[in-house]
Amino acid sequence: MSESPIKKIQATGMMRKLMTEHFLELDAAANSSASDRPLIAWCTSVGPAELLRSFGFLVYFPENHGAVLGSSRVAADLIPAANARGYSPDICSYLTSDVGSYLKQQTPLMKAFGMKGVPRADVLVYNTNQCRDVQDWLAFYQREWGVPLIGIDTQRGLGEITADHLDGLIAQHKSLIPTLAEVSGRKFDLDRLKEVVASSYRCTLLWKRVLELAAHQPSPISFFDCTIHMGPAVVLRGTPAAEEYYPVLIKELEQRIADGIAAVDGEKLRYYWEGMPVWGKLRDHAEQFAGQHACVVASTYCNSWVFEAMGLDDPFEAMARSYTELFIVRGEDWKEDYLKAKFADYGIDGIIYHDAKTCPNNSNCRYGMPQRMTRATGVPYVTINGDLNDLRMYSEEQARTQFEALAEQIEESR
Ligand code: SF4
Numbered sequence: 302m303s304e305s306p307i308k309k310i311q312a313t314g315m316m317r318k319l320m321t322e323h324f325l326e327l328d329a330a331a332n333s334s335a336s337d338r339p340l341i342a343w344c345t346s347v348g349p350a351e352l353l354r355s356f357g358f359l360v361y362f363p364e365n366h367g368a369v370l371g372s373s374r375v376a377a378d379l380i381p382a383a384n385a386r387g388y389s390p391d392i393c394s395y396l397t398s399d400v401g402s403y404l405k406q407q408t409p410l411m412k413a414f415g416m417k418g419v420p421r422a423d424v425l426v427y428n429t430n431q432c433r434d435v436q437d438w439l440a441f442y443q444r445e446w447g448v449p450l451i452g453i454d455t456q457r458g459l460g461e462i463t464a465d466h467l468d469g470l471i472a473q474h475k476s477l478i479p480t481l482a483e484v485s486g487r488k489f490d491l492d493r494l495k496e497v498v499a500s501s502y503r504c505t506l507l508w509k510r511v512l513e514l515a516a517h518q519p520s521p522i523s524f525f526d527c528t529i530h531m532g533p534a535v536v537l538r539g540t541p542a543a544e545e546y547y548p549v550l551i552k553e554l555e556q557r558i559a560d561g562i563a564a565v566d567g568e569k570l571r572y573y574w575e576g577m578p579v580w581g582k583l584r585d586h587a588e589q590f591a592g593q594h595a596c597v598v599a600s601t602y603c604n605s606w607v608f609e610a611m612g613l614d615d616p617f618e619a620m621a622r623s624y625t626e627l628f629i630v631r632g633e634d635w636k637e638d639y640l641k642a643k644f645a646d647y648g649i650d651g652i653i654y655h656d657a658k659t660c661p662n663n664s665n666c667r668y669g670m671p672q673r674m675t676r677a678t679g680v681p682y683v684t685i686n687g688d689l690n691d692l693r694m695y696s697e698e699q700a701r702t703q704f705e706a707l708a709e710q711i712e713e714s715r
Pocket residue numbers: 364393394395396431432433434435577659660661662663689
């Protein structure tokens with residue numbers, strides 16, 4: 302068997318340890334009968350995690366579980382159980398995988414981290430900034446468990462974010478407080494919230510630095526590495542663990558640059574990945590690109606956990622802005638300007654759009670964007686049809702052909 306061209310990042314061991322501690326803490330809380338056990342809040346991935354932590358909740362992110370179900374390739378066994386309960390095969394396959402996992406009482410978290418199962422929520426909190434599916438997803442558990450479901454409704458397709466938008470969003474964040482105080486039995490503590498927001502901001506700056514290092518030619522890290530190493534920025538932001546981890550990763554990547562070590566040997570093509578990862582094919586994709594000496598150096602997806610506004614003085618404005626300035630919330634013109642800037646920053650030779658069947662919200666190739674972008678920048682593109690979790694929507698052959706066509710097109714134009 303030939304050796305994999307994927308280079309191991311040494312910091313991965315530390316990340317696994319921190320992620321294991323995170324999951325075991327949740328597991329212990331979920332299975333404790335002590336009256337003072339820590340309470341658990343489920344939060345959508347770009348929901349108000351800082352506010353929840355300020356009340357002392359342990360925060361669990363169901364989308365992270367969705368990604369685990371996808372990358373461990375068990376989603377296809379689980380999705381039909383959710384379909385049978387009326388959750389369409391056409392809606393978010395994180396949702397259907399996760400609901401299927403609950404219905405079948407099967408999760409890879411048991412084997413990977415020694416957990417007893419998915420930790421049950423004491424409160425469910427969403428932000429519809431990314432899609433409506435997250436609200437319906439958590440509503441499933443509200444009906445199952447009878448726990449409170451609260452959230453923030455964010456307008457989407459935004460260009461400029463106005464004071465009116467922000468005022469409404471700040472008010473919505475504040476309106477969560479009474480329920481969180483009642484469930485947690487604690488009073489709201491503004492100073493604690495400021496501390497958590499400040500910690501989230503430090504995490505953001507570190508994660509941003511990781512992503513920026515990929516602008517170096519050759520890049521010391523690929524998109525496929527980043528989808529794994531973004532874990533702490535997603536599930537541990539606002540905690541010391543995330544701040545502990547990223548300096549170690551950054552040091553290793555800076556050392557790679559100093560030593561001339563690339564994520565992909567002989568890097569000659571630099572790609573941008575637009576849309577969701579195909580979680581069950583990360584390794585295959587990483588190997589295919591490495592075989593072409595192509596490195597996917599940047600993506601919208603991994604950049605979505607950079608929250609620059611967390612540095613604002615007012616923690617409510619910091620959260621409201623951070624969770625609204627996201628790419629997924631914005632209109633087409635804003636998105637195209639963003640992509641042009643990223644292509645320039647990272648020296649992009651080609652772009653891959655992933656049209657994820659069950660996530661129209663994070664598939665940006667359906668309304669002429671690829672054509673407009675290529676006309677404006679000259680950067681060629683391909684679109685692959687697939688899905689984040691449901692591999693029945695993905696054609697290995699089509700993707701391989703598309704990846705080869707992109708490389709050939711670029712080589713021929715040189
Ligand atoms: S943005 Fe897409 S992948 Fe994420 S929860 Fe919504 S539908 Fe699912």
